[in-house]
Amino acid sequence: xxxxxxxxxxxKDSASSGDASSDGKAYTFKLAHITPPSHMWHKAAxxxxxxxxxxxxxxxxLEIYPSSQLGSEADMMQQxxxxxxxxxxxxxxxxxxxxxxxxxxxxxxxxxxLEAAHKERQSEPAKxxxxxxxxxxxxxxxxxxxxxRVMLFKDKDVQKPEDMKGLKLRVTPSPPMxxxxxxxxxxxxxxPLPEVYSAVQTGVIDGMDMDLDAAITNKYYEVAxxxxxxxxxxxxxxxxxxxxxFEGMSEEDQKIVRESLEAAADYAVETRSGQEEEFKKExxxxxxxxxxxxxxxxxxxxxxxxxxxxxxDPLIQEFIDSVRK
Ligand code: 3HB
Numbered sequence: 330x331x332x333x334x335x336x337x338x339x340x341k342d343s344a345s346s347g348d349a350s351s352d353g354k355a356y357t358f359k360l361a362h363i364t365p366p367s368h369m370w371h372k373a374a375x376x377x378x379x380x381x382x383x384x385x386x387x388x389x390x391l392e393i394y395p396s397s398q399l400g401s402e403a404d405m406m407q408q409x410x411x412x413x414x415x416x417x418x419x420x421x422x423x424x425x426x427x428x429x430x431x432x433x434x435x436x437x438x439x440x441x442x443l444e445a446a447h448k449e450r451q452s453e454p455a456k457x458x459x460x461x462x463x464x465x466x467x468x469x470x471x472x473x474x475x476x477x478r479v480m481l482f483k484d485k486d487v488q489k490p491e492d493m494k495g496l497k498l499r500v501t502p503s504p505p506m507x508x509x510x511x512x513x514x515x516x517x518x519x520x521p522l523p524e525v526y527s528a529v530q531t532g533v534i535d536g537m538d539m540d541l542d543a544a545i546t547n548k549y550y551e552v553a554x555x556x557x558x559x560x561x562x563x564x565x566x567x568x569x570x571x572x573x574x575f576e577g578m579s580e581e582d583q584k585i586v587r588e589s590l591e592a593a594a595d596y597a598v599e600t601r602s603g604q605e606e607e608f609k610k611e612x613x614x615x616x617x618x619x620x621x622x623x624x625x626x627x628x629x630x631x632x633x634x635x636x637x638x639x640x641x642d643p644l645i646q647e648f649i650d651s652v653r654k
Contacts, residue, residue: 351581357390358574360416361399361408362566363522367546369475370418370566371395373597380589389585391416401521406569410466415574418473418566422503428461432638433648434472435505437561437631438624440652443474446563447598454648459567461644468575471568471590473597475542476608477560478506481553482536483529486618489626499525499537505638506538506562512630522547529553540564541608542601550615557622558609568594 360377364370371393378391399405399414402423408414425431433454440446449455450472459469480487480498487493494514500507502519510517518534522543528534530552539549544556568590575583613619635653639646 351385351388352579353388354579354582355388355390356578356582357392358415359392359394360418361394361405361414362418363395363397363402363405363420364418364475365396365546368395369542369597369601370473372600373473373593374418376596377589377593380592381585384585384589385582389582406467409569409571412571412574414571416568416570418568420501421472421565421567422501422506424462424567424569425503425505427465428458430458430461430642430644430648431567432503432505432642433458433645434565435503435509435562436638436649436652437509437634438627439649440477440563442560443477443563443598443602446474446477446565447594449652450565450594452648452651454644454651457644458648462567462569463572466572467569468572469567469569470575470587471594472565473568473594474601475564475566475597476540476601476605478538478540478562478564479544480536480557480559480561481529481539481544481549481617482555482557483532483534483553484555485535486555487536487557488620488622490622490630496535497533499528499534499539501538505634508637509562509630509634510538512633525549526552541605541612545608545611548615550612550617554616554618556609556612556617556619558619559622559624559627561624561627 360374362370362374374393378393381389381391399408402419405414405417406419406427409417421431421434462469490513496515498510498515498517499520500510500517507517520528525537526547529537609619635649639649
């Protein structure tokens with residue numbers, strides 16, 4: 330955090346004393362995330378920047394560091410904790426390794442569509458899950474979504490969960506996601522995104538858990554023939570900020586931050602929802618067989634997930650109860 334100017338004492342804008350008025354401070358914040366500039370999360374970061382500047386009359390500026398320029402998500406979260414980076418959009422998958430209740434978001438087939446997940450982010454359980462970051466010196470502010478998770482297979486036409494038995498699949502190193510796949514009899518490799526293309530190309534893995542967004546940006550259609558658009562899990566990024574930095578801002582500026590993020594989250598979901606058909610077509614045009622699998626076939630695996638993860642954490646149970654009602 331760089332404090333550029335300050336007109337704090339006797340500030341000109343204290344007309345309504347006692348109110349949540351701005352203290353007139355100017356900020357240039359840093360925001361880090363792992364995705365490339367073409368990804369929805371980066372576009373959401375740009376929207377956040379634009380809204381911050383507009384709503385604060387240029388007092389609140391944002392520098393965005395995409396593509397893991399500042400390191401892995403583990404590095405970034407450590408930097409946010411220490412305050413050398415202010416904001417992050419960090420995958421809920423990684424966040425769940427630091428704060429286990431975020432695993433609730435990986436309850437399989439919990440949402441009808443992206444909009445339903447977007448709505449659930451404002452539920453009490455979702456907010457309580459964000460608040461678990463407090464004890465790490467981080468304020469969890471909101472959730473941003475990219476496309477839901479799908480399954481890509483190198484050369485096996487997987488039509489039902491049982492067809493995955495014995496396949497080696499890349500699944501993000503997040504226990505709830507990996508457990509879901511393991512329950513079908515697949516084995517999992519926790520490869521980070523940059524290693525996935527060559528792993529599937531060389532046959533080290535037989536397929537992957539992915540989203541359509543990253544399937545296109547990484548050209549996985551060149552190395553995988555089959556794409557089951559299961560949309561079986563959502564893929565949230567957790568918008569977070571150093572707690573001290575956030576609490577040091579005036580109430581009005583905190584409100585500007587929250588409202589700017591909300592505008593960015595709305596923008597991301599509206600835009601991404603409208604791209605589903607276009608993304609499927611783009612993959613099909615590039616030679617992939619794109620198809621659905623009936624979610625009913627996954628019912629036993631869904632039940633197994635809920636039974637295993639609900640009892641691990643009261644917040645996960647509360648979240649599951651809220652989404653399965
Ligand atoms: C991933 O599958 O690891 C991934 C996908 C995204 C964004 C970030 C990571 O769309």
